[in-house]
Amino acid sequence: MTPLAASALDLDRMLCFAIYSANGAFNRAYRPLLDRLGLTYPQYLVLMALGEADDLTVSEIGARLFLESNTLTPLLKRLEAAGHLVRRRDATDERQVRVSLTDQGRALLQDACGVTQSLAGTVAMTEAQARTLRDSIAALRDILNDPAAMARVGDARDG
Amino acid sequence: MTPLAASALDLDRMLCFAIYSANGAFNRAYRPLLDRLGLTYPQYLVLMALGEADDLTVSEIGARLFLESNTLTPLLKRLEAAGHLVRRRDATDERQVRVSLTDQGRALLQDACGVTQSLAGTVAMTEAQARTLRDSIAALRDILNDPAAMARVGDARDG
DNA sequence: TCCGCTTCAATCGCGCACGATATAATATAC
DNA sequence: GTATATTATATCGTGCGCGATTGAAGCGGA
Numbered sequence: 001m002t003p004l005a006a007s008a009l010d011l012d013r014m015l016c017f018a019i020y021s022a023n024g025a026f027n028r029a030y031r032p033l034l035d036r037l038g039l040t041y042p043q044y045l046v047l048m049a050l051g052e053a054d055d056l057t058v059s060e061i062g063a064r065l066f067l068e069s070n071t072l073t074p075l076l077k078r079l080e081a082a083g084h085l086v087r088r089r090d091a092t093d094e095r096q097v098r099v100s101l102t103d104q105g106r107a108l109l110q111d112a113c114g115v116t117q118s119l120a121g122t123v124a125m126t127e128a129q130a131r132t133l134r135d136s137i138a139a140l141r142d143i144l145n146d147p148a149a150m151a152r153v154g155d156a157r158d159g
Numbered sequence: 160m161t162p163l164a165a166s167a168l169d170l171d172r173m174l175c176f177a178i179y180s181a182n183g184a185f186n187r188a189y190r191p192l193l194d195r196l197g198l199t200y201p202q203y204l205v206l207m208a209l210g211e212a213d214d215l216t217v218s219e220i221g222a223r224l225f226l227e228s229n230t231l232t233p234l235l236k237r238l239e240a241a242g243h244l245v246r247r248r249d250a251t252d253e254r255q256v257r258v259s260l261t262d263q264g265r266a267l268l269q270d271a272c273g274v275t276q277s278l279a280g281t282v283a284m285t286e287a288q289a290r291t292l293r294d295s296i297a298a299l300r301d302i303l304n305d306p307a308a309m310a311r312v313g314d315a316r317d318g
Numbered sequence: 319t320c321c322g323c324t325t326c327a328a329t330c331g332c333g334c335a336c337g338a339t340a341t342a343a344t345a346t347a348c
Numbered sequence: 349g350t351a352t353a354t355t356a357t358a359t360c361g362t363g364c365g366c367g368a369t370t371g372a373a374g375c376g377g378a
Binding site for chain 2 (some may be wrong): 012013014018025030049065116118123138152
């Protein structure tokens with residue numbers, strides 16, 4: 001007498017829920033470690049992005065993290081207020097804002113990288129397992145982020 | 160001259176970032192579909208949980224979704240205001256709040272399940288691939304959610 | 319030159335997610 | 349049987365995440 005549960009849609013069978021709950025678990029695992037550094041996880045990601053390529057525009061950071069200015073602008077302002085980075089208008093195109101790490105921000109990123117590695121060391125997973133899993137998830141993400149692939153979803157319900 | 164990028168910590172090599180960005184991608188894919196039903200993704204998960212086992216307490220829902228009352232209480236109030244579920248104090252233990260789907264909520268869940276399937280059908284992945292990936296991610300989540308496993312993370316930096 | 323179109327960042331509103339705390343009900347200790 | 353501890357839910361403040369909108373800067377064509 002539970003017709004809805006009879007399908008293959010149970011929570012534990014859903015890939016999206018596996019991703020959703022794993023994301024929450026990662027956040028909970030990172031939080032106490034990043035708290036000591038005064039960082040949130042998205043802020044840590046921004047520092048990582050700038051560590052790979054400094055002096056990025058807001059859009060370029062967004063392209064790497066799959067975020068947009070409505071999320072990044074206030075986040076970047078907080079990191080700037082904390083002295084971890086500097087924002088300045090591009091001289092040749094005043095629409096753009098270029099973001100660069102300060103020395104303090106660069107040092108903080110070094111500390112934060114240690115956090116990642118100590119956590120990675122705790123999760124019992126071989127390098128090969130982690131790589132396979134990461135690549136599969138990234139491929140899935142790229143499909144979901146592809147407008148062309150997603151355009152037809154739900155069409156059967158519309159027409 | 161980019162010492163930070165030289166390590167294995169690049170964004171695209173991080174499992175946590177793969178999870179984080181895939182979660183965002185799933186949300187973006189679900190949003191337009193669930194918007195038509197007036198639901199958010201977490202609200203959809205709550206309906207799913209109640210579809211599997213109705214008349215759950217707030218804590219029981221939280222145990223299934225890895226959430227707590229500070230997140231669930233306002234979310235449940237919104238779903239109740241929309242007429243999708245009912246909340247009432249347990250007669251034998253007034254501390255607990257029992258949540259049950261209304262007929263309207265049950266019907267909405269049926270509609271929402273169609274959304275999931277149309278999206279799953281669009282993502283080119285075999286059943287076996289999806290199962291393997293899902294199980295790996297869930298196992299990872301369970302490790303990250305295990306206080307005992309996580310207790311030692313960062314110890315090396317403390318002592 | 320002027321007008322429209324696009325692009326980039328910023329702003330606003332809303333809904334999670336969660337640490338910290340509050341409040342009420344129950345259970346336990348004595 | 350009252351004091352204390354524990355449990356369940358609710359409340360509050362902060363920081364994402366994002367749809368929608370705004371405003372300024374650049375770009376195009378007539």
